[in-house]
Amino acid sequence: MASTSKKLTPMLRHYLEVKAEHPDALLLYRMGDFYEVFFEDALIAAPVLEVQLTARQKGTESETPMCGVPHHALQGYLGKLLAAGYRVAVCDQVEDPKTAQGLVKREVTRVVTPGTISDPDLLDGKEDNLLASLSWSDGGRGGSGEEGGLGAGAFLDVSTGRFFLRRWRNAEEGRNDLELLRPREVLLEPGVPEALTDWIEREAVPSTLVEGDRLLDRARAAELLAQQLGASTLRGFGLEDGEPAVQAAAAAVAYARDTQRNDLSHVRNLAIRSQADRMVLDATTLANLEVFRSLREGGRRGTLLSVVDRTVTPPGGRMLRDWLRRPLRDPNAIAERHRAVEVLAEESARRERLRDRLAGVGDPERLLSRAVLGSLTPREAAALRDSLAEMPEILADVAGLAPASLEASSDLLARLAETDPLPALAAELERMLEESPSSSIQDGGVIAEGIDPELDEARSLARDSKRHILSLEQREREATGIGSLKIGYNKVFGYYVEVTKANASKVPETYIRKQTLVNAERYITPEIKELETKILAAEEKQIALEEKYFEQVKHRVAEEGAGLSALAEAVGTLDALASFAELAVRRKYVRPVMTAAGEPLEIREGRHPVVEVTSKEPFVPNDLDLDTESAQIVLLTGPNMGGKSTYLRQVALIVLLAQAGSFVPAESATLGVVDRIFTRVGASDDLARGESTFMVEMIETANILRNATAESLVILDEVGRGTATFDGLSLAWAIVEFLHQHRRPKTLFATHYHELTELAQMLPGVVNRTMAVKEWKEQVVFLRRVVPGSADKSWGLHVARLAGVPPSVVERAEKVLRNLEAQEYDLSGKPRLARGKRPNEDGPTDQLALFGGAADPRAEKVAERLREADVDSLTPLEALNLLAELRRELE
DSSP: OTTTTOOOOHHHHHHHHHHHHTSSSSSEEEEEEEEEEEEEHHHHHHHHTEEEEEEEEEEEEETTTEEEEEEGGGHHHHHHHTTTOOOOEEEEOOTTTOSSSOOEEHHHEEEEESOOOOOOSSSSSSSEEEEEEEEEEEGGGGGGOOTTTTTEEEETTTTTEEEEEEEESSSSHHHHHHHHHOSSSEETTTTTOOHHHHHHHHTOOOEEEOOGSSSOOOOHHHHHHHHHHOOSGGGTOOTTTSSSSHHHHHHHHHHHHHHSSSTTTOHHHHHHHHOSBOOOHHHHHHHTTTTTSSSSSSSSTTSSSHHHHHOSSHHHHHHHHHHHSSSBBHHHHHHEEEEHHHHHHHHHHHHHHHHHTTTTTOOOHHHHHHHHHHHHOOHHHHHHHHHHHHHHHHHEEEETTOOOOOTOOHHHHHHTOOOOOOHHHHHHHHHBBSSSSSSSGGGGGOBBSOHHHHHHHHHHHHHHHHHHHHHHHHHHHHHHOTTTTTEEEEEETEEEEEEEEEGGGGGOTTEEEEEOOOEEEEEHHHHHHHHHHHHHHHHHHHHHHHHHHHHHHHHHHHHHHHHHHHHHHHHHHHHHHHHHOOOOOOOOOBBBBOOOTTTOOEEEEOOTTTHHHSSSSSOOOEEEEEOSSSSSSSEEETTTTTTTHHHHHHHHHHHHHHHOOOSSSSSSSEOOOOOOOEEEOSSSOOOTTTBOOOHHHHHHHHHHHHHHHHTTTEESSSTTTTSOHHHHHHHHHHHHHHHHIIIIOEEEESSOOOOGGGGHHHHTTTTEEEEEEEEETEEEEEEEEESSSSSSSOOOOHHHHHHHHOOHHHHHHHHHHHHHHHOOOOOTTTOOOSOOTTTTOSSSOOOBOOOOOOOOOOHHHHHHHHSSSSSSOOOOOOOHHHHHHHHHHHO
């Protein structure tokens, strides 16, 4: 920080005092129309904000680096700092500069951090913005967090008030949740295992260590959390005082309260998320299936979400993400969503009308948060008003969707139709706000006429006085004969008369000159100053009264927190269901039949939801039959590029979509509910942790072997290919046996190890399937159809040719392959891996070993005698004699 030897102004000394209270944040200090940044903070902020770095008291020993941004553009600049991972303390003027005695009073009104953003302009409307807080019991402190330690994570979205907990048995579960939920910021208590802190560092997630005075003891943590939730005890939330979950949740609340300078009255509920009622999808599975992020590009393009998300509201987008991240396991709950989707799909006209109206609903959840935090703008309040105005018609449409038949009716839609549309709040906002209010309360024009006669009078006076100014301008032009005369305004001189220098001789003596410009002179008159006083007084009074009433508006919105949260959830649910229905109609998806856990998976003419949309070729659908008895494990062989990986992923995605509540891309599907989907596909490594591709493969496989159950779906693609052939084949063989004999999950196992297909003859639950291929005119046609049986080769050389490998290399490989497949050996026991000339060698044809050296002449002689012998007519005795002669020849 700045040297204390400098002679600092009172303002800079105050800046340093405030900065000392927020040493880990960049301090933006309001000065008039700008937020200024000084000292080391300016050196950091200037390049990030892309503004000019300058200096105060330049050229003196007290020279101070500085930069600044306009106050009206603060949000955009905040976004840049937050995206760069910085915390920002915003220090505002909390006193009117006109009435201030000496230095204007300033205070930090909020500390903005990546995990506590509430401004919609800085957020993705369809994604949560989570602050995570991690706590670990004494058993895990300082250790790896294995079986001895219990931990918990609290996840709070300040922008919506959503608050939930996860309990962890070990660090692996915690790390998986972090990867799954991807919080924007993390709070860490001492003792959190390295597995979690390593992930935070590797992903460059901003983090804060909660220690010292900020580390709450058990009693204070329980008291703070109970107070926040408005409860006398935490047991009603399923919590016990002193457990890590309480510590984590309390730390999140304390941090959010401190940064927002607010009691967070919209955070009134805390959910404990367990794995009991939801399908478990770890981060590896979501990544391999490309549910949210593309493996190739890292973005949304080419993902399942990009295809299925047809939501039209921010709450709907967030709800859909949550459904895909945490699919249901209860067949009845799944069927309830399916019934709702079916009704919406059948009622096309009403669905389209519903989606049009939903598109007019903004984000009530986040607007509520803005009201609670005191940052709601007039236009956001108007957006909430307009959203509430749509709700009665939306809910009426939903109520009309329920058919008369009880069997066909959707309980879910009926419950949604009963949501309270908050008519009293809607009427209050309609009464209080102008139809199109200004963006800032300081600009006026926010509160409607008729609310307060005093306000109406002030507004009228300000408006009429401005008309008087225009009238005065016209009179002065006529009196002076100066047609170009105009009356202007600035904050320094107020209202003034401006006359060009060419007309200076016509200026009356009663004009008082105030400013000289290059081409004009500016004057004031007693009449102008009198009008100015009236106008400014009226405007100030108007703004003061509008601020007063708008505070009441924000308070009124905050009071309806519970109702607005319920309304936002209903909007999100309706939007997600309608999105699934729209998808089903547009892509010809069908309603799956859901059966109990452990029951077979039967899919007819299934399709990959993403590939069928993005592929330039017609998609070839395929069937699936998996059960726990005769077809527990499908060994899938076939050529590269034949469609094995697509088939594996499409099965997993169909199951995921079905349990999320969506219809599925198939002709029909009967699906037993699964508790988890495991995937091990592709090649990847983690160099940061010193883990090779094969190590990552084995770690992920080990996780599957430890945690899969008979109700799980396991997708394995080319397991064992990352090491030596015999090592990989042996591992793949043993893995199939283990899954068959111990865990017994329904498994799809794609492999190029053709030897594994023999397991179908040994294990009753293993069946062979292959990708059909047709050879025609020395070409290979991939039919992309799954058929019974197994492949006897992989057509890798054909793929190499398609990829543009030089013909000479492919031809050489064909010769090597023929001899490898024939397992040819010379009579001395040396392998003949290739026949003919060495690569790039001219000369007579000779039989040569792959690694050099001519064939043994004696072996050639023996081979010649074998070729001449008529083995079909030899008697056993003659054959034995011939064998003895050949042996003597070799010796």
